[in-house]
Amino acid sequence: MTMPQGAPPLSHAASKIVTLLEQRTGQQLDAGRAWRIDSALQPMLRERGLASLDELVARIAEGGRCEKGLAELVVDALLNQETSFFRDSSVLDQVVAAAADMAAGSQRRLRIWSAACSTGQEPLSLAMLFAEAQERDGLVLPELRATDISTRALLRARTGRYTQFEIQRGLSIRRMMRWFDVQEEWWEAKPELRFRLLYSQQNLLSDPMPAGKFDIILCRNVLLYLSPAARRVVLDRIAGVLRPGGLLVLGAGETVSGHTEALVPSERYRGMYRPAAH
Template structure:
C-alpha cells in the first residue's frame, strides 16, 4: 500500500507518516506533537542506514523491498504509550466500588476490558485492587482482558517487567513488595498477579470487538488523539459490548457528550458512563 504524500507545513515526508498513522490507527498527530516524528523514528533511521524521512517513506512505498511490515513498525514507534500504575487513582477506586455494587445486586464473576492497555500498568493496577477487594468483601476477582494495538507494548505487558523508574510511578511501596519481585535490574510482577490477566492485540477502529459482553470497559486517554468522527465510531462500537447497566471509564479530559447517543453519563458514578436506555 502506497503512503500518500499530502502537502503541508510539516513537509511531504512527515505528512505522509502522519497520514499513515491516522490510516492505521485513527490517531491524529497535530503540529503540537510533530516533534514525536523525529524523536521516535531516529533510531529506526539509524538501524537501516537512512538519513532522512524521505528515504524512510520511499522504502515503505517500495513494494518490491524486503522490509515487509516496515509501515507497522513506523506506526508502532509513533504511538503514545504514556502510562503509569494507579493513574487517576480515585477513578480506579470508583471502578472497584461500582464492581462491588454490581456483584451485590447480581452475584456473578464480572468481565472487565482494559482497552489500549499500553505496557500493562493499568490492568495490573486493576488486578491488585480487585485482589485487595476480594480479601475485604469476598467478591470473586473479575476476568480482566487487556488489549492494545501495539504488539511491542503487549510483549512488555505480558512480561510485566518494569524499570525502577516505571515501578515508582504511582506504585506504593507496600504493593510493590507484595506483588513484585526483583529480576536482574527490573521488577517483575509475580505469577499470581500476571495470571489474572488475558492479553490480546486489538485495533479499536478496525478489528472485531472482543467476544461477549463486559461489565466495565476502561478506554482512557485514547479518544483525545482521534478525530471527532472516529471518536464517535469507537464509542458506538464499545457500547455494543457493554452489558445493560455496564460502565465505560474514560480519561479525565474525555467525554461521550457530543460524540455518541449510545452512551450517557452515569447518574450513580461520577465521571463514568453507561449505555443509554432504549
C-alpha cells in the same frame, strides 16, 4: 492536521507519516506533537541505514512484505505509550466500588476490559485492587481483559517487567514488595497477579471486538488523539459490547457528548457512562 499560525509546514515525508498514522489508528498527530516524528523514528533510521524520513517513506511505498512490516513499526513507534501505575487512583477505586455493587447478589462473574492498556500498568493496577478487595471483602475476582494496538507495548505488558523508574511511578513500597519480585534490573509482577490478565492485540477502529459483553470498560486518554469521526466509531463499537447497566470509563479530559448517542452519563457514578436506553 491543523498547524498553528507561524508554525513551519511539515515536510512531504512527515505529512505522509502523519497520514499513515491516522489511516492505521485514527490518531491525529497535531502540530504540538509533530516533533515526535523525528525523535521517535531516528532509532529506526539508524538501524536500517536510512539517511532521512524521505528514504523511509520511499521504502514503505515500495509495497513489499518487508515494507508492510516497516509501516507497522513506524506506526508503533509513534503511538503514545505514556502510562503509570494507579494513574488517577480515585477513578480506579471507583471502578472497584462499582464492580462490588454490580457483583452484589449476582451469581455471574464480572468481565472488565482495559482497552488501550499500553505496557500494562492499568490492568495490573486493577488486578492488585481486585486481589486486595478479595482478601479484604471476599469480592469474587472478575475476568480482566486488556488490549492494545501496539505489538511492542503488549510484549512488555505480558512480561510484567518494569524498570526502577516505572515501578516507582504510582506504586507504594508496600505494593512493590507484595506484588513484584526483583529480577536483576527489573521488577517483575508475580505470576499470581500477571496470570489473572488476558492480553490480546486490538485496533479499536477496525478489529473484531472481544467476544461477549463487558460490565466495565476502561478506555482512558485514547479519544484525545482521535479524529471526531474515529471517536464516534470507537464509542459506538464500545457501546455495542457493554452489558445493559455496564459502565464506560474515559479519561478526565474526555466525554461522549457530541460524539455518540449510544452512551450517556451515569447518574450513579460520576465521570462514567452507561449505554443509552432504547
